[in-house]
Amino acid sequence: METRALSLFLAVADSLSFSRAGENLHMSVSAVSRTIARLEDEVGQPLFHRDRRNVALTHAGVEFRDFALRTLSDWQQLQRSLDSEGELVGEVSLYCSVTASHTLLAPILAAFRAAYSSVEIMMHTGDQADGVNRVLSGQDDLAVTIRPLQLPRRLDFLPLRESPLQFCMPRMDCQVRDKVLAGAADTGSLDWESLPLIVPERGTTKELLDDWLRERGIRPRIYAQVAGHEAIVAMVSLGLGVGIAPQLVIDASGQGAQVESVPLRHDLPSLSIGLAALRQRLSSPLVRALWDVAGQTCEVSI
Structure with a gap:
């Protein structure tokens, strides 16, 4: 598959016009059509929907555009590398x-x-x-x-x-901390239905947490779902709830000294x-x- 053909394909994909792409590259419309037809034969699927008025990328054309962009970028990088001995x-x-x-x-x-x-x-x-x-x-x-x-x-x-996941609570004296410590002292387990829990809104940590809670039949009180572990640690340091984050993030965050790990009977998995x-x-x-x-x-x- 020639780089020249890929460049031509990208020109058509950008303008959605065989004639305009031909004008820009100083080629006839028939030459553009033949090149695109050869590419479609190699791919095994149409790359464009076309009629007398409109040209549009097919699903295969969208994927091929990404491939062409990456291939030409790699080729240009390789040329620069060779030029620099x-x-x-x-x-x-x-x-x-x-x-x-x-x-x-x-x-x-x-x-x-x-x-x-x-x-x-x-x-x-x-x-x-x-x-x-x-x-x-x-x-x-x-x-x-x-x-x-x-x-x-x-x-x-x-x-x-590797970094273990940790539940963390505020180090300051507050209602959240008191509830955690009272539960751990009285029963050895936490009253998750009364504790405000701060969790990620998406991602692997959320999936692991959901599995951990489901396995233990826990239905927690979700206080907030936020983007990013750093934000969770910051909210916990303010006394807003109990949060979950990798130990790596807790240690590296600017609020790490304002939170501490929650004692658990069953450890969370590592990441x-x-x-x-x-x-x-x-x-x-x-x-x-x-x-x-x-x-x-x-x-x-x-």
């Missing part, structure tokens, strides 16, 4: 939470910059629960995230750190935190380089 040049897009950027990525990025000084890291931050979808959709090359309970087939996962990437994207020298450095740095730190 073997030195990797370009950029890698990385998504992570604020906590991960401080606790996990600092040594990895330091080692990566030392080895590949001409590669730029484009970092985006947000709720780690969005990391997998951002990688699957092609928004980012890699994401630091919690390993999903069901790992998508298209995804590879590189473990970097595997690491890098996620599309298997197809790992064929990119730039993405593979960061992946390998992360793995090597993690082995050294352990």
